[in-house]
Amino acid sequence: MTDTRVGIVGAGPAGLVLSYLLHLQGVEAVVLEARSRSHIEQRVRAGVCEQPTVELLREIGVGARMEALGMPHHGLSLRFDGADHRIDLTGLTGRCITVYGQQEIVKDLIAAHEEKGLPIEFGVSDVALHDVDGDRPRVSYTDADGHARELRCEAIAGCDGFHGVSRPSIPERALTTFERHYPFAWLGILARTPPSHSELIYTHHERGFALHSMRSPEITRLYLQVDPDDPVDDWPDDRVWSELQQRLATGDGFRLREGPVLEKSIAPMRSFVVEPMQYGRLFLAGDAAHIVPPTGAKGMNLAIADVRHLAxxxxxxxxxxxxxxxxxxxxxxxxxxxxxxxxxxxxxxxxHTDPATDAFGRRLQLSQLRYTASSRSAATSLAENYVGLPFEGA
Structure with missing residues (x-):
């Protein structure tokens, strides 16, 4: 049995940022992670960092690689009617976003933990939470060597994602769930090719949504709206590139750069929130408590905002x-x-193109897009939310 002040379940950005913030405040913590270190350091996830996220990572001393390798973006394009309509994020808000992969943030935080000798246990299994309604909760688990362990804490932070053990450890009667499922999914690819545009492109097209993003000057991240029941095998590379070319086409001859596809997956889209985000001495953070559709680029940033408050x-x-x-x-x-x-x-x-939306609804979408692109007030509202509201002022 091991004693610590805070047991943290999950070594994604939420768990690692929380652990490091607690260290800076003199509070002992242990992080438990089911997957291997190499897995979480290579797992490609979010890539858009809001300005408050960037500032926090910089302030706590883990932002050096982000400063060197991250790509600040001062605008984004809404592409519809065959043309780009740029939203000037910095001109409208004085702030920007930074494209820097979640896996890179995880690498930086693990390196910072190593440097300070802060404990992270990778490859644990059979994780279970006990006595979370008391002042001495416990986490039992099997370590990477197959030994049964127990961590006795004063608080537990559930940072283990939507499918983790933390939220199910709270009695169902104590939680209220709010949920919405969307009638489409995102097919995402990672391609070894330079980005075709200097900023993100959010495309509304009659064939469905498409997004042009990037992870580095050599790696492009691209998404297509697809049916959630589509198997990924129905989307060979040639079909993916053909569909992307059609949806991202413009009247001025834009051509998407193609290259080898390094990764391909399909993810359903949903909105999900549980209230409250705590029960006794168990506190939920990030995807354990809420899921957002990725269109707003909020998931990782919300998780980091959670643990800033939690620390x-x-x-x-x-x-x-x-x-x-x-x-x-x-x-x-x-x-x-x-x-x-x-x-x-x-x-x-x-x-997105909702298969259940009629011609009237599609005209309303175009009206909203045209208004957002032409109205400074509407564009400012989008920009303020996209770059990230201040931690204390959301």
Whole structure:
């Protein structure tokens, strides 16, 4: 049996940022992760960092590689009617976003943990949470060598994602679930080819949504709206490139650069929130508590916002003897969560082709797009939400 102040389940960005923030505040923590280190360091996920996320990583001393390799973007394009309509993020808000892969942030945080000697256990299994409604919760698990272990804590942070064990450890009667499933999915590819445009392109097309993004000057990330029941085998590379070329085409002859496809997958789209995000001494953060459709680029940023609040709350509870911030953790986070849920729903609804929408609905989408592209007020609202609202002002 091992004692620590905080047991953190999950070594994604949420769990690792929380662990490091707690370290900076003098609060001991142990991170448990089911997958191997190499798996989570190579797993390609989100890539858009809001400005508050960038500033936080910089402030805590883990932003050096991001500063060197990240790609600041000062605008994005809404592509519809066969043309680009640029949203000037920096001109409208004074802020920008940075394209820097989630896996790179994870690498930076693991390296920082190694440098400081902070404990992360990879490859654990059979994780179970106990006594979460008391002041000495426990986490039992099997370590990577097959030994049964137990971690006795004063608080547990559930940062283990939508399919993790943390949320199901809360009695169903204690949670209210809000959920929406969308009638489409995203087929995503990672291609070894330079980006075809200097900024992200969000495309509304009669054949369906498409997104042009990037992960580096040599790697492009691209997405297609597809049917959620489509098997990935129905989308060979030639078909993917053909569909992308059609949807991203413009009247001025834009041509997408093609290259070897390194990764391909299909992900369904949903919105999901549980309230509250805490039960006793168990606190949920990130995808364990909420999911947003990826159109708004909010998932990782929301998780980091959660744990910024959680680190302060746990420091107040465990070091200062002040339970108020911990008691208010869920309400504090949910204000930002619902703002991000709305923005992600708005972007998704405006840009995708819903098979159930009639001609009237499609005209309404185009009207919204044209208004957003032509109205400074509408463009500013989109830009403010996209670059990230201040942590304290969401």
């Amino acid at each position: 302060r709350a746990l420091k107040a509870l465990l070091r200062d003897g002040d339970p108020a911030p911990a008691a208010a953790y869920s309400d504090t986070c949910l204000s930002r969560v619902w703002r991000a849920e709305h923005f992600s729903w708005y972007m998704t609804s405006m840009l």
